[in-house]
Amino acid sequence: MLGFFYFDPLYFLFLIPGMLLAGWAQMRVRSAYDRGKRQMASSGLTGAQTAQRILDMQGIHNVRVAREPNFLGDHYDPRHKVLKLSPDVYDGRTISAVGIAAHEVGHAIQDARRYSPLVIRNGMVPLASTGSSLSVIFIFAGLLISSLQFLAVVGLALFALTVIFQLVNLPVEFDASKRARAVLVDGGIIAPHEDPLVAKVLNAAALTYVAATLVAILQLAYFAIRVMGSRE
Ligand SMILES: [Zn+2]
Incomplete structure (x- = not known):
């Protein structure tokens, strides 16, 4: 029974397409970012100045733009109304x-x-983050210890919840990029000829979300087969 931790051909069958896709998405992002990093924006504004200008144009005055020390840690914190930009983005x-x-x-x-x-x-968010840390532990515990079989089902449900979270997140990410490109061009911050490269960078970033979601769906399918197969 312990064997499936080390080698389960079924697991690799499910995981390999997802890993290939995720790797490909990562490469696309890197090459798009690199291309976008080599070209200076004609506005001459930094990322932080761009963010502030869009917020002003949109009449949003309760959001603060702040520097985030983590590289690639860019995010918007809706609870504290803070837009956190990593050094490369903040000053770039x-x-x-x-x-x-x-x-x-x-x-x-x-x-x-x-x-x-x-x-x-x-x-x-609170449910999904609890689910992602506990689900796999529950699934493995339930599969290994037959008296704890119910835990595997609970774990499977929690894992499914994190997959739903990722699915809900996809339209949020695509919509944010759509809004970004529209305000950049309408506000005259990005010239029309620069828009295709902006699109390339943002689409590549969205692709990593799609890839991660597909990996999670494949994992869910694998866990479902294992858990259902183990129930007598
Ligand atoms: Zn986003």
Whole structure:
């Protein structure tokens, strides 16, 4: 029984397509970011200045732009109304920096306009984060110890919840990028000829979310087969 921890051909069958896809998405992101990093934005604004200007244009005055020390730690914190930008994005004047900053402002705009997928997503955060840490432990414990079989089912339900969370998150991410590109062009911050590269950077970032979600769905399918197969 312990064997499946070390080698289960079924697990690899489920995981390999997902891992290949995730690896490919990561490569696409890297190459898009690198291209976007080599091109300076014609506005001359930094990511932080871009974010502030969009917030002003949208009439959002209760959101603060702050520096986030973690590289790639860019995010919008709806609870504290803070837009956190990593050093590269905060101070950068490249297409990548401006595009990522605008994407994060896209989330602040969603929050200000009470965009419903974001409201649902934020409501799911506590459940989903508990679920993701406990689900796999529960599943393995339930599979290994037959008297704890029910735990595997609970774990499976928790895991399914995290997959639903990721699915709800996808439209939120695509919408934030759509809003970002629209305000950048409409506000004259990005020239029309720069928009395709902004799109490339933001689409590549969205692709990593899609890949991660597909990996999670494949894992869920695998766990479901294991848990259902173990029940007598
Ligand atoms: Zn986002």
